[in-house]
Amino acid sequence: MIIGWPQAIYLALLFIGLGIELARDGEPKKPGKHQFVPVLIANALIFGLLYLGGFFG
Numbered sequence: 001m002i003i004g005w006p007q008a009i010y011l012a013l014l015f016i017g018l019g020i021e022l023a024r025d026g027e028p029k030k031p032g033k034h035q036f037v038p039v040l041i042a043n044a045l046i047f048g049l050l051y052l053g054g055f056f057g
Helices: 005-023 036-052
Strands: none
């Protein structure tokens, strides 16, 4: 797996977003509340698709 600038920027934004969602986990928002696990699953699926599509290769 080769990490260039586009991949590094994507991964940095992914981890920043996950960190923010983890910090806000359980807090109310309109409508509902912040939930970390669904965001983690969604990001894992997107990462998997990008990896299988050759973005990191």
